[in-house]
Amino acid sequence: MPPTAHHFTPVYPLHEPQHSFRSKQYAPPRKRKRQQGNDDDSDDSDTNVEPLQPVQSHDINDPYRVAGWPENIPLPGSSFPHSPAVKPKGRQLSSDxxxxxxxxxxxxxxxPPPGEQDTTPSLRRHHLSVLTTILHTSLLKHDFVRAGRAWGMILRTDIMGRPLDVRTHGRWGVGAEILMRKFSPENIIDEQLYNRTIISDEGFEAAKDYYERLILQFPYQKTNPNAISSLTFYPAMFGLCIYEIQQKCRLAYERTRKDSPEVEHSDSELGLNGNPEEExxxxxRSELASAASLAARMDELMLSPPFDTYPSLLQLRVSIALWLADLYRTTADSDDDDDENKERASMERAKARRCLDRLKAAGVTAPQMLMDISD
Known part of the structure; x- marks a missing residue:
């Protein structure tokens, strides 16, 4: 009875040669012996040929046997049995x-989505690169009107049937800057200090409305906490509000010192009546009221997570608390409500310390200047 062939662990009897099944495929053909008496005219050469015996290998770990190659045949070369990877000869398909x-x-x-049947994506990408170049060139030249047009066209561009995300590549920050500068007058030259740009009221309002839209459009999501969301837009909007308050008050202070015809804010807006001390x-008082209103809005927002532990908001709230404490202290020196303003100043300093403690609990190191001032 012939030995039984196993698929995974071949076991060969000791009296039979050990070779693999594939070695038989590469072995040279053997001539069959003809029986004597059946054909008297048969050649002696056919009857005298001995069959080729496979080379015996008593090592079951023989690499020739494992690779299925008999030992009596030369190796095929090319780092056998490790043949090189064969690349597919088929046509490589691009996305289009x-x-x-x-x-x-x-x-x-x-x-294909509507509008993509006739226009290839490559043309749209080229169109987007041209608009981006126009945008940055216009920003370098301070041509904010043209930059705003290019930015609007970029937002209306579709790639592969999908609109561009305003949050990618910092486009949201570029949009806010364009809206602020677009409505601003020309640069005002300060004879004593430096050149500066005055942001108009229309520019501040347009930028704040823009941030409000982004906050509603991209709220914070727990499933994607690292995405650009309202957590990013709130500190930017509050910083813009601080800049607006300080610019209005700075221009009003300068008008009390000298007659500045370039200041466009009306006297009635800040309650000015012509007397320098009263002005x-x-x-x-106007600066204090605006800062207190901004702080109240931030406190309302920071009552709920994740805004109550967000480092950027906490650090900004510390700065506003110290700002309010100074305003309450200076207002107490010239106002009848001396005790009340001093108490509010101490409350704001305590608020700043609590925000610093939250920053430390979150593992964030606050600037040393804020820590020194709050002590």
Missing amino acids: NLQKELAGLKPPLYV TSAIR
Whole structure:
């Protein structure tokens, strides 16, 4: 009875040669012996040929046997048995060709969105790169009107049937800067200090409305906490509000010192009446009221997570608390409500310390200047 062939662990009897099944495929053909008496005219050469015996190998770990190659045949070369990887000879499909082939199937597996049938994505990408170049060139030249037009066209551009995300590549920050500068007057030259740009009221309002829209459009999501969301937009908007308050008060202070015809804010907005001392007091009260209103809005927002532990908001709230403490202290020196303002100043300093403690609990080191001032 012949030995039984196993697939995974071949076991060969000791009296039979050990060779693999594949070695028989590469072995040379053996001539069959003809029986004597059946054919008297048979050649002696056929009857005298001995069959080739396979080379015996008593090592079951023989690499020739494992690779299925007999020992009596030369190796094929090319680092046998480790043959090089064969690259597919088929045609490599690009994304555009793949979409066309999927759309041509019946039924189609891909349906191009509206507007993509006639315009290739490569042309749209080229169009987007041209608009981006125009945007940055206009910003370098301080041509904010033209930059705003290019930015609007970029936002209306679709790639592969999907609109561009305003949060990518810092486009949201560029949009806010364009809106602020777009409505601003020309640069005002300060004879004593430096050149500066005055942001108009229309620019501040347009930028704040823009941030409000972004906050509603991209709220914070727990499933994607690292994405650009309202956590990013709130500190930017509050910083813009601080800049607006300080610019209005700075221009009003300068008008009390000298007659500045370039200042466009009206006297009634800050309660000015012509007396320098009364004007200074009115400006300080207006600054205090605006800062207190901003702080109240931030406190309302920071009652709920994740805003109550967000480092950027906490650090900004520390700065506003110290700012309010100074305003309450200076207002107490020239106001009848001396005790009340001093108490509010101490409350704001305590608020700053609590925010610093939250920063430390979150593992964030606050600037040393804020820590020194709050002590």
